[in-house]
Amino acid sequence: MKAVILAGGMQSTLHNEREGIPKPMVEIGGKPLLWHIMKHFSEYGVYEFVICGGYRVDLIKEYFMDFYIYQSDITVDLQSNAIEIHKKKTEDWKVTVVDTGVFSSTGRRVGMIQNYIQENDFLVTYGDCLSDINISELLDTHFQNGKTATVAVAKPAGRNSLLPIDREGNIRYGKEMKQENGAAWVNADCMVLRRDAFAYLQGNYDLEKQLFVKLSERKQLASYKHKGYRTAIETKRDLAVAENLWNAGIAPWTRKRCSGQV
Structure with a gap:
């Protein structure tokens, strides 16, 4: 099983002293966000990653080329x-870093790495x-429902658009769902x-605006309903909160929860 990580947005301004780096390379506890994300996936037996880079993709490549030395x-x-x-x-x-362009949408980025995905899922x-x-x-939910896509959903934190989910757990765009x-x-x-x-990823559109619809x-x-921790590092406050959780030794995303492999 491979995990594709979308890491191609514009430069981060979360650290004034380190402007000019891609946001996934912003550090928490001396480790870039990418490392934290990959560490979480590897706790579930996912060890192969395809990183869709864009802005300063060279920094991401250098990080993994010199990873052994850094550690x-x-x-x-x-x-x-x-x-x-x-x-x-x-x-x-095993990490593959692909330059998917600075201005590509999330949908185009995923479409561009098709040749690096041989698995069915x-x-x-x-x-x-x-x-x-x-x-x-x-993954269990995805394999059981037999759908083309299964999206993890969470309770809103204030900056997100609500998803129309029916009683069976299907996401139904274009339907007015009573919340x-x-x-x-x-x-x-x-x-x-x-x-x-991949057949639906044509043009330069975001995943939600094209593929999901x-x-x-x-x-x-x-959908898979996730009732635990989830945050997007979008502001300096988000970064500070995550840094404090890490420094206190209670970062939720680092706790190993399974012994099996995927």
Whole structure:
């Protein structure tokens, strides 16, 4: 199983001293958002990643090319340029970084990495979102419903558009759905797609505005209701809150919740 991470937006302004880096490379606890996201997925046995880069994709490539060095202690002989590695640390990940353009939509980015996906199903998430979504449960829901796409949904946090979800858990765009008390849900920025989803990714449109609508019309868009932690790092306040959770040792997205593999 592969996870596709959308990491191609414009530069981050979350750190004044580090403007000019892509938002997924903004650090929490000395680690970029990408690392935190990938660490969470790897806790569920997902070790292969395709990163859809754009703005300053070179920084993302450099990070993973030098990942082994960054994670380890080293001794450098400046006369001979010899490098000795101490306390070798790395991750059991295989990472593909693809330049999908600076101005591409989320839908186009996913469409551009089709050649890197051989599996029948794959995960997609955003490079600026953290959560404790149970990836195993999300995948189980997807395989059980047999739909082309299963989108994780969460309770609204104030800055999101509500999704029209029927009683069977299907997302029905174009339908006026009565939102009863406590029944409102929003996109939790994590989903599972079947390969046939690529057929709908034509043009430069966002996933929600193109893929979701088309699949909804064909009753091929289902939901997985996530009732736990989920946040998008969109403001300096969001970043500060996440940093405080990490420093306090209670970051929800780092807690290992399963022993099985996907």
